[in-house]
Amino acid sequence: MGDFQSKDPNFEVKIKQKLSGQHFMHLVGFDLTEIQAGRIVGEMSLAQKHQQQYGFVHGGVTATILDITMGFAAYTLMPVGKGVVTANISVDYLNPGDGDKIIAIGEVEKPGGKMVFTTGKVFTEKDGVRKQIASARAVMAVIDNSDT
């Protein structure tokens, strides 16, 4: 992984432009910290708003930041004029999440002209100790996208 070549040298700029329209990402408070060809990392501080009734990170938060990082990881490999949408995402919740910070990593496993297979991981960090809380796979569908 991580040995991919983007078909659009401008991919980092394009992703940064798209982030302004990612309204739900802003509501959640997530931000990208690393944008490479085939690999996206993001993180945010954890707050009460991210919790479910037992005080742990809500599964919807985890799924959301996986969808974002895996989707953008696929997007880094798209040629001009193409975009991606999630066809299927499958998330395994390995551990309950809590702590100060949450980190998501999305990576391309297998690019393609019609579909891109991606993997994702989510970690929480508490007092400097990182714990993996989820693993995921997603099939991203390639779409025509005139605004790119």
Place this chain on the structure above:
Amino acid sequence: MGDFQSKDPNFEVKIKQKLSGQHFMHLVGFDLTEIQAGRIVGEMSLAQKHQQQYGFVHGGVTATILDITMGFAAYTLMPVGKGVVTANISVDYLNPGDGDKIIAIGEVEKPGGKMVFTTGKVFTEKDGVRKQIASARAVMAVIDNSDT
């Protein structure tokens, strides 16, 4: 589906109590409209905050309201002292979502003492016309839960 018998006659009250601690659900703006043994329905009005960069409902919103309705559907069948957490959720995104309203339905397919298998559907409504945008399956793990 829908032919299940709850093991705790108090399940509706217990779920309503839990909702106050569902902080992420409140951030998203989702609310439950139907609480039955083995079946949960919820909905919310769609706003800009729910969108991704193309103006459609964010995949994270869809995954979140599926996780909530499927998880609570499983919870309706738990005996006193037991709760559920999501082990795996798999979401297929059938159509892009837009409109005035979004509705999620979570149902138990197969209850069990260790795991509960559930299914979910999400619809958007635009000018009174309903369109299915996602289908999902989740494996819920039964946990001991002293606060129930």
Place this chain on the structure above:
Amino acid sequence: MGDFQSKDPNFEVKIKQKLSGQHFMHLVGFDLTEIQAGRIVGEMSLAQKHQQQYGFVHGGVTATILDITMGFAAYTLMPVGKGVVTANISVDYLNPGDGDKIIAIGEVEKPGGKMVFTTGKVFTEKDGVRKQIASARAVMAVIDNSDT
């Protein structure tokens, strides 16, 4: 479901022709009993060769007959010159399977020009009593297929 219109009136003949090349299906002993637009049913008698070490139907048997029925269900809706391959299949094993007979039903949930979303169910029958042992979802990718 089941309200689909095939784009190739010849779909039943084409599927029957393809069956001769389904070598693994023949090894397993599975056969199709119903071929409709958007819906395929098949079955076989259960024998020792289908078992795992506890005497129940092997998970691989269940996955195989789901893949076959869901794949052909998608194929019934393909226009001339198009085929399908499985991109993702996700199987939930609801109950251990045993009995005299095993039945699989594959159905299209949402057709499309690039991807077809399908669902599947598997039942075993013992002394005339039918029990559902698995539920599945699959994303089928549409491919160009000159031999159709």
Place this chain on the structure above:
Amino acid sequence: MGDFQSKDPNFEVKIKQKLSGQHFMHLVGFDLTEIQAGRIVGEMSLAQKHQQQYGFVHGGVTATILDITMGFAAYTLMPVGKGVVTANISVDYLNPGDGDKIIAIGEVEKPGGKMVFTTGKVFTEKDGVRKQIASARAVMAVIDNSDT
């Protein structure tokens, strides 16, 4: 991965005993080549019987050898008296498979007392060149198992 400690020093012997009852595995022709705590590898020569109608490895073959290696990988970490059954398996088909040989690797990602999360990969080998054709995840459920 691969850093797991088995709770039963006898696990390799127990797995070899179980293989004799894996009738479907024998029908397919698959065999285990590596049995470690948390990791199982197996392989077989490819023959016509493993093919679907386009001459590639049948998706059911791939799902079967994933289920076997991931299930036994989880089993290596079980204490005496416990076994595992597959609750959910999700397989992504990355490439069509062909060649002389097929290899499956199943590994434990996260063990647990009720559920074990596993990952799997399948490769085909043609003229000495190895190609990955599938990636998978499975949730294995821990069961009481008096015969172990």
